[in-house]
Amino acid sequence: MQIRPRRVQVVTEIGQTQSLPAGPQNFDRLGRGRKKLFLGLGPEPGKLAEYFPSVKDTLYVECPEFERQMPEEWHASIPADFKRIAPEDVTPALARSCTVRRYLRNIRFFPSFWGPLWATCALPHLENVPPPNTDSAPVLWLPGDESDLLDQELNLAFRAEGFSVLRPQAGEQPTDMEIPWRLTKERPRVFFSVNFKGLDRFGELFHLLRRAGTRVAIWCVDNPFHLLTGVKSRYWTQADLFVTDDWFIEPLKQLGAQSVHHLPLAAAPALFKDRQAPVASDLDDRLVFVGRSEFPHKREFFAGVESAANDWPDALAMLGRGERPDFAWWTQRLEVDPFWPNNAIRQAGFMAEETGAHWRAECLRHAGERLTVFGDDNWRTLLDRGVDVRPPVDYYGALGSVYARARACLNMTSPLLPRGMTQRHFDVWAVGGLLLTDTTPGLDIFPPELVREITFSRPEEIQELFERISPDTTRATLGKAWSELILAEHTYTQRVRRVLNVLDI
Incomplete structure (x- = not known):
């Protein structure tokens, strides 16, 4: 029995509704065995023998949730000589003996079901491939x-x-x-x-x-x-x-x-080889900020996301009190639930990013006359006239020199990460510089007595902090303590060892 051509729809495993395109072009092929194995029958089971007539002994696997959503005529159209097998029956040996036809859209509908089956059929040879040589580097x-x-x-x-x-x-x-x-x-x-x-x-x-x-x-x-x-x-x-x-x-x-x-x-001090770049020659008495005005492709990522204008005044008031209306705060304020698989979370992210942009600009406006900014041209629009704005510096080139030779470096942490940090928290100290940073909960991985010396909560505190800790004696003592800490406990070598420990390797 043939079903009438029509667009059947299915609700996927993450709750999205999608149509099922029909026709032989929506199947791919793996192998050239005598038997025929269908990984999914698609919307027209009754036409499969017509589309693919050359192989005998037809087997098939179907996703139970897909079947449950199909109409009665779909079930009735499955050819009587098609033999259903269970997912656990799909072994490498069976895959090698078959021409496997996979309904391509299945991986979009129920990937958790089809992913392992497709892998078994795509790599049936793996049981015959020897494991890695344990005498060589993994x-x-x-x-x-x-x-x-x-x-x-x-x-x-x-x-x-x-x-x-x-x-x-x-x-x-x-x-x-x-x-x-x-x-x-x-x-x-x-x-x-x-x-x-x-x-x-x-x-x-x-x-x-x-x-x-x-x-x-x-x-x-x-x-x-x-x-x-x-x-x-x-x-x-x-x-x-x-x-x-x-x-x-x-x-x-x-x-x-x-x-x-x-x-x-973490830090990778070996990558900062240039400590004498000419671009840093006049920074000995400057407070330096290095960074973008916004993350790349921000507008494209947040396209169509609306601003939560009614909540903005409360966010600004929090910043004024030295508090952080971060991503966590915005998810609660906007009552985002669930965080995935839909994209509602992007509104909380957009508002956190807008909060961060405002915070960075306010801190730079209060940083004083000795501020130098290395970044994109958009800073010239966002900041007051007369601010020393210079072109970006290469991360693996002159940046180490800028960090090391500036009187101090300024950091503002993005509210997109409630307890996160930036590369500056590690790199500045690793190359022998001095960092001033806003207070963020993520700093609790460091000793509190060191953190207290370098942090501020409100933009108005930046100049006073800069004057207090930038003298050479304070800078040398504090810088030495931070540098020793970073190089001993917070390099990418330590991070990789942490990964390998988790993976039990």
């Missing part, structure tokens, strides 16, 4: 390239711990990547992703790696819930997650995350 995959966030720091740190670090190149889809092919040649111990770099929205690559016995670790350097707006599967709950801000641990666990750990930022 392999770690760090997706991306040298220009990516923290790539160089992590590369150095993992190599120092004995790993061979390789960089698989990411594509738009897992099938665009070299990873399935590379898995036939090497078996990495760890796939370490920064901000989900190299991982797809639906978890296909995650399940391939898991099938290969690779541990997948994801370090959310930025706000995890901003990152998760681009993830449409629950696979992330099975990965080993690390967050720079421990406030996010409980919300992530409440959404099902099984392994979440605090991993703050």
Whole structure:
């Protein structure tokens, strides 16, 4: 019995409604075996024998939740000679004997069900591939390239711990990547992703790696819930997650995350080789701020998000009292629930970012006449005329010189991370500089007696703090204590060791 062509809809595992496109072009093929195995029947089971007539002994697997949502005529149209098998019956041996046809949209509908099955069929050879040679350096995959966030720091740190670090190149889809092919040649111990770099929205690559016995670790350097707006599967709950801000641990666990750990930022002093760059030659008596006026692609990310104008006065009043209307405060104020999978969380993030932009500008306006800003041209619009605004400096180039030679460096912490910190909290001290920073709960990883000396709560306190701690004697004593602490306990070597300890490697 043939069903009439029509667009059937399905509610996905994360609650979205999507249509089911029909036709043979919506199936791909794996292998060339005598048997035929369908991973999902799609919207027209009765037409499959017509679309794919050349292979005999037809088997199929279907997702129970998908079946439950299908109309009666869909069930009635399944050919009588199609044999249903259970998911656990899909073994590497069976996959090798079959021509596998996968309904492509299934991974978008029920990725938790289909991801492991697709991985078994896509990599049926893995049981015959020998494990890594235990006498050689273990392999770690760090997706991306040298220009990516923290790539160089992590590369150095993992190599120092004995790993061979390789960089698989990411594509738009897992099938665009070299990873399935590379898995036939090497078996990495760890796939370490920064901000989900190299991982797809639906978890296909995650399940391939898991099938290969690779541990997948994801370090959310930025706000995890901003990152998760681009993830449409629950696979992330099975990965080993690390967050720079421990406030996010409980919300992530409440959404099902099984392994979440605090991993703050750190310093990599070996990367700051230039301490005498000409751009820093006249900073000996200056208070320096280095940073963007807003994060890249902010407008695109928050497109369509409305401002919570009614709550803005209360946020400004809190800033005036030295309090932090941060991301956590905005999620409560806007009654955001749940944090995922919908994108409602972006409004809280937008308001936290607007709060941070206002905070940074106010602090810079109160920083005094000896302020120098290295950043984008937008600072010229945001700040008073006459402020010394200079072009950005290269992070791995002149920045170390700027930090080391300035009288002091100024830091404002983004409210997007309620208990987070910035690279400045580590880098400035590591190169021998002096940091003034706003008070944030994340500083509790440091000794309170050191933190008290360098923090302010209101913009009006910045100049007085600068005058008090910037004299050479105070600067030398305080700087030495902070530098010794950072280099002993807060480098990327320590962070990588923490990761390996969590992964039991």
